[in-house]
Amino acid sequence: MPLDRVPYPTANYSSRGGAAVSLIVVHTAEGATNIADLGAWFANPASGVSSHVGIDDTANTVGEYVRRDYKAWTAANANPVAVQAELCAFAAWTPADWDDHPDMLANTAAWIAEEAAYFGIPIVKLSADEAQGGGTGVCQHNDLGSWGGGHWDCGPGFPIDDVLAMAAGSSPPPTPAPTPPPVPAPGGPPFPYPAADYLGQPSADPHCHSGYYGGVDTTNVRTWQARMYDRGWAIDVDGMYGPGSEDICRQFQAEKGLAVDGLVGPSTWQAAWATPVT
Secondary structure, three states: OOOEEEEOOOOOEEEOOOOOOOEEEEEEOOOOOOHHHHHHHHHOHHHOOOOOEEEOOOOOEEEEOOOOOEEEOOOHHHHHHEEEEEEOOOOOOOHHHHHOOHHHHHHHHHHHHHHHHHHOOOOOEOOHHHHHOOOOEEEEHHHHHHHHOOOOOOOOOOOHHHHHHHHHHHOOOOOOOOOOOOOOOOOOOOOOOOOOOEEOOOOOOOOEEOOOOOHHHHHHHHHHHHHHHHOOOOOOOOOOOOHHHHHHHHHHHHHOOOOOOOOEOHHHHHHHHHOOOO
16 A cells, blocks of 8 residues: 655755665654654754655654655755655664554655655665665665765664565565656635635735735645645745745646636636646
């Protein structure tokens, strides 16, 4: 069964600059104990950090913060070639501590298997020399040395061999091409305002809701931005309808044959959930 990937978008990411992914890297978060709290930390632009996913004790579930095709910010110079997970755990944990978190370990194994299949990476444990020398496989953050920021997670107690054995046993067949995004089901939340209102950049128009002033408007803007992010658009999910959101809106409206005005009214809102991803 594929992992349930719960989105917690962050703006802390950037382009891989054409680099091919060759490393699957496992970290420990050293603070947050669940994927939601970890997502809140990554969502803060001031933190300046992120990871592709977070993993806690929720069975068959990971938090997804950065899409695979982008570079997450968690392992310094290794970031362009790595797809990375933060376990909601601590590098100081003993083997007995890890044994108390079987769902976290199972989720980690399943995530490694899915990333290995997606990128065509073998499920093999790399030594530090291999990880830093252009090898292809799975490693821990500490295996990256100073190239990866000089950290020591996941710590000596982490059962990497057991996790990789689980991953190899559950690995789906490699897929050379990216999986197309799913077609959304019709429906979605109703437009949250009267029909004459819209989401747009800050304006004196009383029908405009920009999210810049907090409250329910910020929540509604964030809901639409998150939906567009889920559809594959590179949009900041920050609850504020700025120039970037308007640009995405215009592109989406043109793609779907809607009136192109850069404003999210009832029709554009509904289309975000009801129309196929193309």
